[in-house]
Amino acid sequence: MARPGRVAGKQALITGAAGGLGEAMAWMLAREGARVAVTDLNAGGAEALAAAINAELPAAAFAYAHDVTDEAAWVSVVERAVADMDGLSILVNNAGIGCDFVWSEQDTLENWRRVQAVNVESVMFGCKHAMPHLRASGAGSIVNISSVAGLAAAPGMGAYNATKAAVWMYTKTVALEAAKGDWNVRCNSVHPVFIKTPILDPFIAMAGGDEAKAHERLSRGIPLKRIGEPNDVAYCVLYLASDESKFVTGAEFKIDGGMLAQ
Template identity: 75%
Template sequence: MADRLKGKTVLITGAAGGLGEAMAQRMAGEGARLALTDIDGGRAEALAARINAAHPGAAFAYAHDVASEDQWADVVARAVADLGGLSVLVNNAGVGGALAMVEDDTAENWQRQYEINLRSVMFGAKHAMPHLRAAAPASIINISSIAGLAAAPGMGAYNATKAGVWMYTKTLALEAAKAGWNVRCNSVHPVFIKTAILDPFVAMAHGDEAKAHERLSRGIPLKRIGEPDDVAWAVVYLASDESKFVTGSEFKIDGGMTAQ
């Protein structure tokens, strides 16, 4: 299929690599015009250039620290000006943190993950919502994690912040629906995906990526870890009008892990 997102204007955070890059490529291929933001502005610009080579004029890029509300206000304003409006927000930027049991954890570890994984989602929704309302039907897609639904030892801050994204998404969905804004809000919950967020697990396997992936896949019924496109296609669906009756939902992309 093509043109599933024709006419959609999309802002994606954390777009320079991994899941964000896959989303950007698939959404551009379906006709969307994109504002790509990342803490690494140079990589975001390089991705925009690659997308524009295939889809002229489809992508703009901005350096963006999602932990800064001032930068959120600026980036949303620039995206609206460059794209002519905003109809989809993808809160994708996020970080992992140190694996730490409770007695070894730190305030700094929690604060960093709170600011980037959770508070940034509120900033994005706050500053994008007036523009999304104006461009309705519109969509907010928040990238959470299976770790927001199922806990694991040593991942307290990550579990907590990703669970916060899950529940905050439901709050947004209800606020928008009850106000009659026609802005749908859903969360996406991947399990292990082949991106840089798995680097700590590869390091624990002494740099043996294949061994690390095999270990991580043991608890997944499909017996493999995911690809970035597994998440990107779900995001395409949620951004499209195909999902016009879907809001307040969580999409598990986990190879059956949470079905057990």
């Protein structure tokens, strides 16, 4: 029997879910009625999250070790998730990494390719291998996590800017293909600014380990004068995963405290 909620009876696969945004999304979707498959290169973290969710919501969560840069791993994880959850109706491509903070003339091919593999190629693999199951669900939703850095550039972040812009545009392509094919699968992107997750650790280090000082510096360019919480992003994902957004596809959602409105 499905648990009640805004995504009751749905099945979600969330990558990079051992912590940060992915963890918040998993809790949000599970508490709103979905079964969730949480994946991460950090298998122990994914398993701990699934165990915590199942302690509150029995049989709601499954965990898999997952290298999102490996296409064969994607095939295996999607098949296992479909079998364990009796289908797949939501894909959240959340896994991502930052880049070395270097200007373009000092950048390396190694850095460029590493960020590209995790931030872009994994999104392509996810969309490719989940799509047949999302189509079969009758009302599928893909949510790709990009960044404000995919919409506005910054010096020293060339590799990251490029990958997040690629996710933004690829999202639109998938959305149009699904619409043209009458597949009833929607695809949208979410673009957060600075959120209180481990991805801010390099900024904290640059502030001498002073978290409050780092947050204050990062919030200077944000009209709401603060950085975001993981649930600020998770609530947007919940909306896009639910049937409430059934007429929304190919769109980008900025979770940025007004930063790009300036």
